Structures are given as C-alpha cells and as structure tokens.
Amino acid sequence: MNTEILGVIAQIILMVVLSYPLGKYIAKVYKGSKVWSDFMxxxxxxxxxxxxxxxxxxxNWKQFLRALLVVNAFWFVWGMILLVVQSYLPLNPDGxxxxxxxxAFNTCISFMVNCNEQHYSGETNLTYFTQLFVIMLFQFITVATGMAAxxxxxxxxxEKTTKTIGNFWKYLVLSCTRILLPLSLVVGFILIIQGTPMGFDGKMEITTLEGNTQSISQGPAAAIVPIKQLGTNGGGYYGVNSSHxxxxxxxxxxxxxxxxILIIPMAMVFAFGFYVNRKRLGCSIYGVMLVAFLIGVCINVSQEMGGNPRIDAMGIAQDDGAMxxxxxxxxxxxxxxxxxxxxVTSNGSVNGMHDSTMPLSGMIEMLNMQINTWFGGVGVGWMNYFTFIIIAVFISGLMVGRTPEFMCHKVEAKEMKIASIVALLHPFVILVGTALAAYLYVHAPAFVESEGGWLNNPGFHGLGEMxxxxxxCAANNGSGFEGLGDNTWFWNVSCGIVLILSRFIPIIGQVAIAGLLAQKKYIPESAGTLKTDTVTFGVxxxxxxFIVAALSFFPAQALSTIAEHFSL
Incomplete structure (x- = not known):
C-alpha cells in the first residue's frame, strides 16, 4: 500500500483510539471525580x-451566560490595547x-472567538510579548470558554430537573489546568525534540545555497503551536502556518x-456520553460525525493525490499528486x-495552501465549515450538533404524532425557535456577507481598487475566495483561500462583525436551550419514548x-468550486 495512505490511516486510527479514554477523563474532571490531575x-x-x-x-443559565460574556468583553479591551501599542512593550527584538x-479589531475579535483568522503574517506583525500575552493567552481562554459552555x-x-447548570468560572479554570495545559506540555516537548524553536532571540540571519542572506524568525514557537492545535485555534506563529x-x-x-487538532473535539463527544450516563447516545453522535469526516477525507486525499488534469494534459507526470x-x-x-x-473543526491551521487545492477539495473544505457540526471546535462543535438534535427531535415527534422529548424533557416551541434561529444564522451571515462583497466588487470597482483590488484570481475561483x-469567519475557523487581499477596512470590519455574531449568538442560544430544558419536569422513558441513541435517529x-446546512450553500458552491471543477 502507498506509504502516504498508510500515514493517513495511522493518524485517523490514533485519533479514534485516544479520544475514548480522553473523553472519559474529561467527563470525570467536570463531574469532580477523582483523577490523576488532582495535584493541581x-x-x-x-x-x-x-x-x-x-x-x-x-x-442558573442566565448567570452562566453573563459571566461568559463579561470575561470575553474584558479580554477584547485587553487585546485591542496591547496590539495597538505593542511597539512600546518589551520582548520586541525585531522592532x-x-x-x-x-x-487590531479584526485580530483581537478573531482570537477572542477561537477563530484565529489572520489578516497579517505572524512572525513579522506581532512581537513576542503580544504573541504570548494576547495570542497564546486567548488560545487558552477562548477554548476554555467553549469547553465551559x-x-x-x-x-x-x-440532571432530572434543575434550575442551575454549574459554575462557569470553575469549568473555565478546570479546562485550562486539567486538560489544555497538560496536553500542551506533552505536545510542546515533542515539537522541541523535532526541532521547533523555543526561545526569545531575534531573527536569525542565514546564507542560502544560492548565496543570498535570509532572515528567519525564531521565538517561543514551541510554546504556542501546541495550544493552537489542541484548542482548535489554528493561528500560525509563522505566516505560512504549519507548512513552515x-x-x-x-x-x-x-x-x-x-x-x-481533532483529539479534544472527538473526546468531547465521548465525554458527553460519560457525563450524562448515556454512552450509547455519545457513541451514536460520534458515529455520525466520524462517517461524515471519513467521507471528506476520502474525497480530499484522492483529489490531492490524483493530480491536476490540466497538468496531465501538458504531458507532465504527477507521480506525487497535485503538489x-x-x-x-x-x-x-x-x-x-x-x-x-x-x-471539520474550528482550527483553520494549514500544512499546505487551501487556495491551491483541487476545486472539489475546496468544496469539501468549505462544506465542512458551512455544516459546522462534524466534531467542530472544542466544546462548541458538539453544541452545534446539539442544535440540530433539537430540530430533529421536534420534526420526528411531529412525524410520529408524539410530544417531542430529548433526554426526558419536552422540546416545545420556545426551544425550537431558539434552535431555528441558531441554525439559520450561520448560512445567513455567510451568504449575505458574500453577496455584499460580490456586489461591491462588480458595482463599486473604485472602492475595491482603493483597498488593493481584493482578488488575485478572477472568475469562479474569485467568488470562491470571498x-x-x-x-x-462564521465557522470560527480562520483558514482562507489566500489569493484574497483581506487586510483592508472592508474585510477587517465585516469579518469582525461576522465573527462576533457567529460565536456568541449560538452559544447564548444553546446554553439557553439546555437551561430551559433542565427546568422542565422530568418525564421517565416509556415504550413510546423516541429513542435518540439509535442508527435511525442518527440518520x-x-x-x-444536510438539508438545513448543506443545501443552503449549494447555489453558491455551484457558482464557485463546482463550476471551477467542471472547467478543468
């Protein structure tokens, strides 16, 4: 078998095998059970x-959300100030x-909402101080916020019936000290052994094979990279991210x-099953997510290893795939x-440029983010799936003529309205934002030119970039088709607005649904109860x-990635 394929299979097996015990451990941490990390x-x-x-x-759920929103507002002010005045702060050997x-608005919002979209190059636009006390700090806090939610x-x-949902601050701290920090230390040590730099020296001057001089950034990369991956943050310490x-x-x-990238989102699904003592339900959700993930892997790996037909037509061999x-x-x-x-997570880091992947690979990359429920970001990925469970339960209840219930609590109009708003917000902000950008590009060329022209690629691919x-942004992912010139007023501000809406409205809605369900009378399961842990309900x-999320984007995909595929 091709060694590249073996490498892909080995990584998938490793993620699946490790996610089960990690999920069990996470459930124990949040339940307050005795674990090995009690020394913290x-x-x-x-x-x-x-x-x-x-x-x-x-x-209660309102107090919980108030704490969550207040701490994020504080860190936004903190980040904005430090990014604007970073040239006057210490740990800036490169000036x-x-x-x-x-x-700064875009950068701060992006890292505060676990997106890590970068309209700048990491090693040349930030100092070591802001890398540590804004970027790395946010990469812990924002992830812990999602996990706490x-x-x-x-x-x-x-719980059977309760008016409280725990303590936000406790969950926030435990997420950092018991889960994120230990895993980051392990990954960091491995990266240091492999050669990732860890220090505070300035740029290193080297002479290339051609005899030219090149400046290479160093710094505390091995401290920042682990949490960027484990927390599905994704922001590149270096401009070209993990291809560096x-x-x-x-x-x-x-x-x-x-x-x-995927180990904690996978584990959080198992953690849910262990926490609520419904392992079969956890495994059912995990199975649906895993199947969707594997379908995407099969398409993208085959597309990238198959090469570009345009290059084949030129008579050039592509033994190594589309490189x-x-x-x-x-x-x-x-x-x-x-x-x-x-x-499939809200990570967004890359080890190759997505702008150069094959059109169908680009379609899968966008579709994963547009669906935004296959494992997803740490904590919030499962929460997005929870939104669709509520919708599926409601529809299934109507189909069989029973009052919809989830985990022995009635799903009524209020919960359904909130779930619908959360589910429809995602395609709304994406499609409206893209439509506005496309309109300006066509009908306001002077404005677009004043901002640098935006697109390096016309036609189908240009629409795909926008x-x-x-x-x-809406998926809090942060990756991009980097042919887009995005460090402008329009893209920084519009993307920042989408980032805020897409992070906090879903969290508010999902926590509210859970809080409302928890307050309702507990109804013991009976022979007529809709089973949510079966293959049928998973389907x-x-x-x-697929209907609500994926098909919303089919017209836009047809005009961009799909059209580009058929033009090859």
Whole structure:
C-alpha cells in the first residue's frame, strides 16, 4: 500500500483510539471525580481565592451566560490595547510596529472567538510579548470558554430537573489546568525534540545555497503551536502556518499536530456520553460525525493525490499528486487529510495552501465549515450538533404524532425557535456577507481598487475566495483561500462583525436551550419514548443537518468550486 495512505490511516486510527479514554477523563474532571490531575487543586484554589470566586456556587443559565460574556468583553479591551501599542512593550527584538485600529479589531475579535483568522503574517506583525500575552493567552481562554459552555450544558442535561447548570468560572479554570495545559506540555516537548524553536532571540540571519542572506524568525514557537492545535485555534506563529519547516519540521511533528487538532473535539463527544450516563447516545453522535469526516477525507486525499488534469494534459507526470502549494517533505496525502481535519473543526491551521487545492477539495473544505457540526471546535462543535438534535427531535415527534422529548424533557416551541434561529444564522451571515462583497466588487470597482483590488484570481475561483472568507469567519475557523487581499477596512470590519455574531449568538442560544430544558419536569422513558441513541435517529439528524446546512450553500458552491471543477 502507498506509504502516504498508510500515514493517513495511522493518524485517523490514533485519533479514534485516544479520544475514548480522553473523553472519559474529561467527563470525570467536570463531574469532580477523582483523577490523576488532582495535584493541581492547590493552584486552582489559589486562582479562585485571588479572584474572589466561590467555585461551588451554582449558577442558573442566565448567570452562566453573563459571566461568559463579561470575561470575553474584558479580554477584547485587553487585546485591542496591547496590539495597538505593542511597539512600546518589551520582548520586541525585531522592532515590530503596532497594528492599525481596524487590523487590531479584526485580530483581537478573531482570537477572542477561537477563530484565529489572520489578516497579517505572524512572525513579522506581532512581537513576542503580544504573541504570548494576547495570542497564546486567548488560545487558552477562548477554548476554555467553549469547553465551559459545553460542561454547563452537560450538567443541565444530566440532571432530572434543575434550575442551575454549574459554575462557569470553575469549568473555565478546570479546562485550562486539567486538560489544555497538560496536553500542551506533552505536545510542546515533542515539537522541541523535532526541532521547533523555543526561545526569545531575534531573527536569525542565514546564507542560502544560492548565496543570498535570509532572515528567519525564531521565538517561543514551541510554546504556542501546541495550544493552537489542541484548542482548535489554528493561528500560525509563522505566516505560512504549519507548512513552515520550523513550526512543523518533520512528518512525525505533522502527525502529532494533525492528531492534536481533532483529539479534544472527538473526546468531547465521548465525554458527553460519560457525563450524562448515556454512552450509547455519545457513541451514536460520534458515529455520525466520524462517517461524515471519513467521507471528506476520502474525497480530499484522492483529489490531492490524483493530480491536476490540466497538468496531465501538458504531458507532465504527477507521480506525487497535485503538489502546488504543498510541502514536499509532507506530501499531497498528508495535506489532503489535514485540509479535512482543520475544517471539520474550528482550527483553520494549514500544512499546505487551501487556495491551491483541487476545486472539489475546496468544496469539501468549505462544506465542512458551512455544516459546522462534524466534531467542530472544542466544546462548541458538539453544541452545534446539539442544535440540530433539537430540530430533529421536534420534526420526528411531529412525524410520529408524539410530544417531542430529548433526554426526558419536552422540546416545545420556545426551544425550537431558539434552535431555528441558531441554525439559520450561520448560512445567513455567510451568504449575505458574500453577496455584499460580490456586489461591491462588480458595482463599486473604485472602492475595491482603493483597498488593493481584493482578488488575485478572477472568475469562479474569485467568488470562491470571498465565499471561503465569510464561511471561515462564521465557522470560527480562520483558514482562507489566500489569493484574497483581506487586510483592508472592508474585510477587517465585516469579518469582525461576522465573527462576533457567529460565536456568541449560538452559544447564548444553546446554553439557553439546555437551561430551559433542565427546568422542565422530568418525564421517565416509556415504550413510546423516541429513542435518540439509535442508527435511525442518527440518520435522521444527518438528514436534517444536510438539508438545513448543506443545501443552503449549494447555489453558491455551484457558482464557485463546482463550476471551477467542471472547467478543468
């Protein structure tokens, strides 16, 4: 068998095998059961004491959301100030200047919502200080925010009837100290061994084989890369992200980073099953997500390893696949897998340029983000799937003539309205944003030219670049078709607005649904109860997701990636 295919299979098996025990461990952490990491309790108690927080004080869903939103508002102000004045702060050996207000707005919002979209090049536009105290800090806090939100939902659904859903601050701290920090240390040590730099020296001057001088950024990359992957953050320490030979030096580091992207989102699905004592339901959800993920892997790996027919027509052999925009040391197969792993989550990191992938690969990359439920971001991926479970339960209940119920609580009009708003918001902001950008590009050429022209690629692919940008923002992903010139007023501000709406409205809605369900009377299961842990219901949920999410984007995909595919 082709060694590239073996590498792809090995990575998938590793992710699946590790996700089960990790999910069990995560459930124990949030339940307060005894685990090996209990030695962190003194540190956690010190944090709570200094912060004036009582971690055992229960919150209702409104108090929970208030805490979540307030802490994010604080970090937004923190990040904006530091990014604008970074040139005056320490740890700036290369003399990088501060960001403009609109670029700082986009950068701060992007990292605050776990998107990590970058309208700048990492090693040349940030200082070591802001890399650590804005970027890396946010990469822990924003991930822990999503994990805390999911923990609150699990607490609500795991109780028979309750008005409280746990303590946001406690879940936030536990997510960092018990899950994210230990895993980041393990991955960081492996990357250091593989050659990723870890220090605070300035740029290194080297002489290339051609005799030219080149400046190579170093810095604390090995500290930042692990949490960027484990937290489905994805922001590149280097401008070309994980295709850079220092950020991702070897095939082993590539495997570790790729597995790190998906391991916690996968584990969180199992964690739900363990937490609410419904392992079969957890496995059912995991199965639907895994099948959808594997379909995408098969398409993208085959597309990238198959080569470009235009190059075949020129009589040029493509034994290594479609290698434009890819690293020779990693290969087309590894990039095909990574392109799916990074877009079924809200990660967005790349080990090859998505702008150079085949059109059908680009379609799958966008479709993964447009559906936004196949594992997804840490915590919020499962929460997006939860939204569609509510819709599927409601529709199924109408079909069989029974009151819709989920986990022994009635799903009524209020929950259904919230779920519908959350589900429809995603295609709304993507398609409206793309339509506005396309309209301006055609009917306001002077404005577009004043901002640099935006598109490097006309036609079908140009539309795909704009569609991808808003899709990536709405999915809190951050990757892009990098032919788009996006560091402008229009893209920084419009993308920032989409980022805010797409992060916080779904979280508010999903936590509200769980809180409302938890307050309702517990109804014991009976022979007539709709089973949500069966293959049939899994297929039903998949169909609802496909109809609501995927088909919303078919016209836009037909005019961009699909049209480009048939033009080859």
């Amino acid at each position: 309790k003194p540190v956690e108690n010190l944090i709570f004491r200094l912060s004036g927080i009582n971690p055992e004080e229960e919150m 990088n200047i501060g960001q403009t207000a609109h670029q 999911m923990a609150g939902i699990m607490k609500a659904l795991g 030979p220092l950020e991702n030096p070897t095939y082993l580091s590539n495997m570790i980073e790729c597995c790190s 434009e925009g890819k690293e020779v040391r990693l290969g087309a197969g590894a990039t095909g897998l990574w392109s799916v792993v990074t877009t 569609l991808y940008e808003f899709t990536s 039903m949920t998949f169909a609802v997701i």
